[in-house]
Structures are given as C-alpha cells and as structure tokens.
Amino acid sequence: MSNQKPPYSELESYMKEAEKLIHVLRTQQVDAIVGESHVMLVRLKQAEENLKNSRNQLRALATYLLSVRENERTVIARELHDEFGQALTSLQLGLSWMSRKLTPGQRPLQEKIKSLSATTTSLIRSVKNIASELRPGVLDELGLVKTLKSEARGFQGRTGMQCRFKTNIAKAKFDRSAAVAIFRIVQAALTNIARHANASRALITMMKRKSTLILTVMDNGKGVTKRLVYSHDSLGITGMRERTLALGGTFTLGGSKSKGTMLTVRIPLSRVIVGKPSSSPSATLSSPDSR
Amino acid sequence: MKARKRQRGKSANPGGDSYVFRLFVAGNESNSSQARGNLARICEKHIKGRYKIDAVDVLKDAAAAHKNNVLVTPTLILVRPLPRVMLLGNLNDTRRVLAALRLIGDKG
Numbered sequence: 389m390s391n392q393k394p395p396y397s398e399l400e401s402y403m404k405e406a407e408k409l410i411h412v413l414r415t416q417q418v419d420a421i422v423g424e425s426h427v428m429l430v431r432l433k434q435a436e437e438n439l440k441n442s443r444n445q446l447r448a449l450a451t452y453l454l455s456v457r458e459n460e461r462t463v464i465a466r467e468l469h470d471e472f473g474q475a476l477t478s479l480q481l482g483l484s485w486m487s488r489k490l491t492p493g494q495r496p497l498q499e500k501i502k503s504l505s506a507t508t509t510s511l512i513r514s515v516k517n518i519a520s521e522l523r524p525g526v527l528d529e530l531g532l533v534k535t536l537k538s539e540a541r542g543f544q545g546r547t548g549m550q551c552r553f554k555t556n557i558a559k560a561k562f563d564r565s566a567a568v569a570i571f572r573i574v575q576a577a578l579t580n581i582a583r584h585a586n587a588s589r590a591l592i593t594m595m596k597r598k599s600t601l602i603l604t605v606m607d608n609g610k611g612v613t614k615r616l617v618y619s620h621d622s623l624g625i626t627g628m629r630e631r632t633l634a635l636g637g638t639f640t641l642g643g644s645k646s647k648g649t650m651l652t653v654r655i656p657l658s659r660v661i662v663g664k665p666s667s668s669p670s671a672t673l674s675s676p677d678s679r
Numbered sequence: 680m681k682a683r684k685r686q687r688g689k690s691a692n693p694g695g696d697s698y699v700f701r702l703f704v705a706g707n708e709s710n711s712s713q714a715r716g717n718l719a720r721i722c723e724k725h726i727k728g729r730y731k732i733d734a735v736d737v738l739k740d741a742a743a744a745h746k747n748n749v750l751v752t753p754t755l756i757l758v759r760p761l762p763r764v765m766l767l768g769n770l771n772d773t774r775r776v777l778a779a780l781r782l783i784g785d786k787g
Contacts, residue, residue, distance in 0.1 A: 408767050412751060417768035419708035420737060420752045422744040427737050429705060430751075 451634040454627075458523075458568055465523035472515045480508045524571065532567040533558050533594075536574055540592055543578050549587060549607075551578075555594040557601070557661070566660040569631040570594070570603060570653075576624045577605035577651050585609030585649055601660045606650040611643035628653075635659045698722070698730040698780075699759040705752040706738045710769040714753035717770035725782050733758075 412418050416432045483505045490498050519525075527535040533555055540553040562570075574592055581590050587609030594603050616622055625641060628651070632639040637655035702718055704711035715734065722730040737744040737752050747756060757764040757780055770776050777783045 405765075409750065412768040415768070417710050417753075417771075418751045419710045420705035422703075422737050422741060422749055422751065424745055425741075427705065427741050427744075427752075429708065431708075433709060 447630065447633055450630040454569075454631060454634070455565070458565075458572075461522040465519040465525075468515055468519040468522070469525075473512065473519075476508055476512045476515065480505060480512065483508060527567060527571055528564075532562045532570060533560075535567075535571055536592060536594065539571070539574060539578065540590075543582070543590065547582050549581070549590055551590045551592070553592045553594075557594065557596045560596075561662045563660055563662050566635055566655070569635055570655075570660070573603065573628045573631055573651075573653060574605060576628050580624055581605070581607045581609065581649070584612075587648060596657060599657050601655045601657050603653040603655070604650060606648060608648040611645045611647065612641060612649045614642075617641050695726065695729050696760045698726050698757065699733070700730065701733045701735060701747070701756040701758055703735045703737055703744050703747070703749045703752050703754040703756075706736055708752070711753045713769040713771065714755065717773070717776070718755060721770070721773060721776060721780075721782075725777065 418430050418432070421428045421430055483501050487498060487501045487505070490501070524535055524538075526538055536555075537553050540551045543549065544551040578590065578592075581587055585607045587607035590605065590607045592603075592605050594601065596602075617625060619625075628641075629639045632653045632655065635655045636659050637653055640652045641649070643649035700718065700722075702714060704714060718732060722732065735743050737749070744752070744754075749756075751767060753767070753769055755766040755770065757766075764779055764781075766776060766779050774783075
C-alpha cells in the first residue's frame with residue numbers, strides 16, 4: 389500500500405480549520421478578529437444585549453401607548469354615549485311631542501318632522517355603534533366570552549360571512565386588561581378577514597390547554613404572505629403582535645391560498661385568568677349563529 | 680515583551696512531557712478572560728508543574744498574532760510537545776480541549 393497522501397489532503401485540512409473557525413464564530417466565542425494591520429473587536433454578546441434592551445424598551449412603550457389609547461377610547465365612548473346619546477334622545481322625544489301637537493291639516497310639517505325623526509333615530513344608532521366600537525360596553529358588563537360571541541354574531545350580520553365562536557372556558561373570570569387585549573386582537577383579525585381575506589367562513593376559538601390560553605382566528609380565504617406578516621406597514625398585525633407580547637404570549641400568523649389564514653395566539657393562563665380557571669367539555673360555548 | 684505574560688506551574692514533575700502553550704487573547708474581553716481561566720484550570724488539574732503559558736494580548740501585539748496565523752481571539756497554540764495544535768474559542772468544553780491537547784483519548 390502506498391504511503392503517499394491523496395492530493396486533496398491539504399484541502400481537507402484547510403476545510404477542518406475553516407469549520408473550527410465557523411464554529412467559534414457561530415457560538416460567539418470570539419472576542420476579536422485579527423487582520424494584517426489591525427484588530428477588530430467583536431462584541432456580539434454586548435450588541436445582542438443592547439438590542440434586547442432596546443427591544444424591551446420599545447415593547448414597554450408600545451404597551452403603554454396601547455393602554456393610553458384604550459383609556460382614551462373608553463372616555464370618548466362614554467362621552468359619546470352620555471352627551472350625544474342623551475341629547476339625541478331628547479331631540480327625538482321633542483320631535484314626537486311636536487308631531488302629536490300637529491293637526492291633520494299641517495301635513496307638510498308632519499312629513500318634515502317624520503323625516504327629522506328618522507334621521508335622529510339613525511344618528512342615535514350611529515352614535516351607539518361608534519361608542520360600542522370604541523369600547524364595547526358588553527365587555528365590562530358581561531365579560532369577554534359573551535363579547536366575543538356578540539362580536540362573531542355582529543361580524544356575520546355585517547359581512548354575511550359565516551362566523552363561529554367556540555371556547556372551553558366559558559365560566560372563567562378574565563383579567564380586565566387581558567380581556568381588552570384579547571378582544572382587540574379578535575376585532576383586528578376579523579377586520580383583516582373582512583377587508584383582505586376574500587373568505588366565506590371564519591372561526592374564532594379560545595381554548596384552555598394545560599396552563600395556556602390558545603386563541604385562534606381562521607378563515608377559508610386567500611391566505612397571507614410572509615412578507616405581509618412581517619411588514620412594518622401591517623399596523624393591524626403589529627398591534628396584535630404587540631398586545632400578545634405584552635401579555636407574555638406568542639403570536640403566529642400564517643396561511644396559504646388553499647388553507648386560508650390562521651392566527652394563533654398563546655398566552656400563559658396566569659396572565660389572563662383571575663382565580664382558578666375551570667374547563668370541561670360541558671362548558672364549551674358555541675356561537676348560536678353557527679350552523 | 681510587554682504584551683506577554685509568562686506563568687509556570689509551581690512544582691516540576693519530571694515524569695511527563697512539558698507543555699508550552701501560547702494563548703492569544705484580546706485584553707480582558709469576555710471570551711479571552713474565560714479562555715485564560717479555563718486553560719489555567721485545565722493545566723493545574725491535568726499537568727500541574729509541567730506547563731508554561733505564554734499569553735499574547737493582540738491589542739498590544741497584533742504582529743505576533745499575524746506571524747502565528749492567528750485570525751481570531753481567543754486562540755490557543757500548543758507549541759510543545761509537537762505536533763503543534765491550534766484551538767479556537769473560550770475553551771469551555773474541557774473534554775474537547777483535553778482531547779485536542781492529547782491529554783485524554785479522543786473518546787475521553
């Protein structure tokens with residue numbers, strides 16, 4: 389047998405050295421890169437730490453801004469309801485009083501009052517809708533589950549798309565700010581479906597699995613591209629992600645033309661539920677609109 | 680040379696080979712400090728009294744690094760006994776370091 393080394397043995401040794409170098413670079417065990425005339429310090433860990441800190445600061449700011457926005461929405465909704473709502477109601481009462489006082493001979497005036505009364509009724513409805521959009525009263529009064537159920541029903545009514553809601557924690561008591569966050573996520577997801585998905589069905593589920601709350605919103609539409617999911621212009625998606633991260637959760641959004649879009653939010657149960665959560669198949673609640 | 684610090688084991692052991700290391704570091708940067716500590720610990724445990732560490736700070740003596748084909752820090756060169764061995768990184772994986780320095784078998 390010949391002792392002569394194969395012609396590529398030198399190349400193999402270079403490759404081994406290169407692999408070692410790549411390993412230390414990848415595992416961040418490097419402090420400096422030595423050049424012919426200078427040394428460049430590589431402070432990867434420090435840079436990573438700085439990046440992490442600035443991300444956390446941005447997240448804290450986003451959380452603060454979201455809470456400010458939510459408080460302002462509450463105030464505006466209350467003002468709208470109390471001030472405009474009351475004024476419009478008394479206007480309508482006045483119109484119907486006037487209508488009763490008119491004689492049958494004053495027909496043109498009666499027609500005018502009827503028309504004004506219809507406009508006032510429409511205005512009252514609009515104010516209610518705007519106030520409800522800003523801050524659904526049902527969320528504070530009846531809780532998250534019933535609000536989501538009502539949202540699914542409203543979405544179906546507005547868009548004509550079949551929309552179902554399912555949960556296995558119908559009786560749980562939710563933390564107030566977490567409930568608002570979850571509601572806003574669902575609201576934003578449904579808005580996206582209505583605007584972009586070109587779907588005919590939507591399904592919202594909120595399930596307890598061990599110590600995690602899993603919220604999903606899916607549709608059978610045209611799906612979503614990765615570029616759109618991570619685009620800075622997708623403010624709705626960014627808002628949903630920030631709300632999720634503020635609750636210590638994870639956010640995933642994906643889909644394809646054949647499967648539609650699926651949004652999944654996982655949040656630690658301890659951040660969402662006040663007291664001990666209970667779940668059982670009998671507690672499963674499904675929107676009555678579902679067929 | 681100013682940038683070089685020499686350290687010798689305290690007691691000699693004439694029964695084994697003497698080891699000469701050259702460790703290239705970048706000042707007191709994190710991985711360099713770890714490499715210094717790890718190498719000293721390994722030597723004290725396995726070849727006490729039979730080693731010499733020549734530490735080269737590339738921030739003060741970059742030419743020495745270049746001359747020894749050192750591209751990154753920390754880099755450890757086993758100068759003696761021959762053949763020369765070059766190790767990169769902070770030497771945290773003791774088993775692999777010992778195997779590379781032929782202080783234990785490859786499978787440890």
